[in-house]
Amino acid sequence: MSNRRVVITGFGTINPLANNVSDTWNKLINGESGIEKITAFDTSELPVSFAGEVKNFDANEYMGKQNARKLDRSSHLSIFATEEALKDAGLNSEERLGPNVGIVFGTGIGGIGSTEQAVRTFDERGASRISPLAITQLMPNSSTGQVAIKYGIEGPSLTITTACAASANAVGEAKNMIQNGIVDMVIAGGIESGTTAMTIGAFAQIRALSTNNENPQEACRPFDKDRDGFVMGEGSTVLVMESEESAIKRGAQIYGYVAGYGASTDAFHITAPAEGGKGAVDAMQKAIKDANLAINDIEYINAHGTSTPANDKNETAAIKTVFGEQAYELDISSTKSMTGHLLGGGGAFESMVSVLALKNGIVPPTINLKNPDEDCDLKYTPNTALNKTLNVAMSNSFGFGGHNGVLVFKKD
């Protein structure tokens, strides 16, 4: 069973750039930014006033107020992305998917907005006024459960909370589940909706965020000498993953193959990457080996590339350790320069980007890369997309906690 190949047959996404796959892709290859002034709440007390918010989405309109008010925003976005992914994969979202379909979602901080609301209510009005929905909205597995209920997903379910590596780990674990013959199909995805006042304030306190309030669209500048932190983003991206035989049997389109997965842990510091990116090196090497490929097969890397001083320098060093001289030939980009950091939603989004890069033969750019850093001296596809026939891509995701998840995708 372990020889089963795993394919992707559907994508759905809602993110700071757009609320569908094709507009998202077009904006990415045109180098457009989805970062704007925050509209959801008053930022006057915060050191950071911008983020990548999802736009033009009204949950009340989408699912009706009676349903929408029961769910955290993270579940609104997850259900939207799942619905789109199922349609894209040619599945009937009105029918229960049943016991041969699993679900693996990744999230960093789950229903943090609902947590904040419940704490406010408790402080202001006491325990007897806390919403009876609070627990079901704030628990990190809330979206996994809500999506499973809506689509009748009865196979195994997992919610992975490895911070910014969460949905890379989700895609990887989903691949293993299918490869090992546990189920034929997994709905794998990432979700984050943590662009709330407290969360932004808290990330700002650890100096993780860019404070370029004057030019939000230029704030996220991965690998640039003047980078000053990441930009918060929100969104959900869902992949329909299945065994190749299952996809062929039902005549589904095949976007590409999830060929390799490597995971590791720094076991070093709760936020800082290990010097030289040792954990990242291990995860990349494992992913290449898992795909039965050699380093010179890798052509494109969708980097973690957060735009923090520490990540971009250490990720660059890690890529050099893994690839040696070939590191200088690889096409690399950080699409976070356009979406911001989707935290637990990043790995799934960037899996989609990596596969679309293979399918379309285009490397999306790293925007805002104007003044190269001498510690970051690889080919990061600055500012303009690159047309190039590609066969194999890698996607890196590294999270607070020292969690590393790396995926390798093949076109065929």
Place this chain on the structure above:
Amino acid sequence: MEVNEVFEKVKHLFVDELGIDAEKVTMEAKLEEDLDIDSLGIVEVVMAFEDEFEIEIDDEELTDVGTVGQAVNLLHSKL
């Protein structure tokens, strides 16, 4: 307060606070079957009643409440 006034206030809560379609909210409507209010939803409804009418409702008082009309009559009896 008259029974029909209580009903109007209850209807307003169901529609504006809970997002339930106005035409579904009748005295005869069953909370669970017709209005899709589950066990968690009942707790919300009770909290909304308590806030709106400035009363307290014990769990035991809800045992026989299955329709909007029964809820309205309970509230009316407590005002």
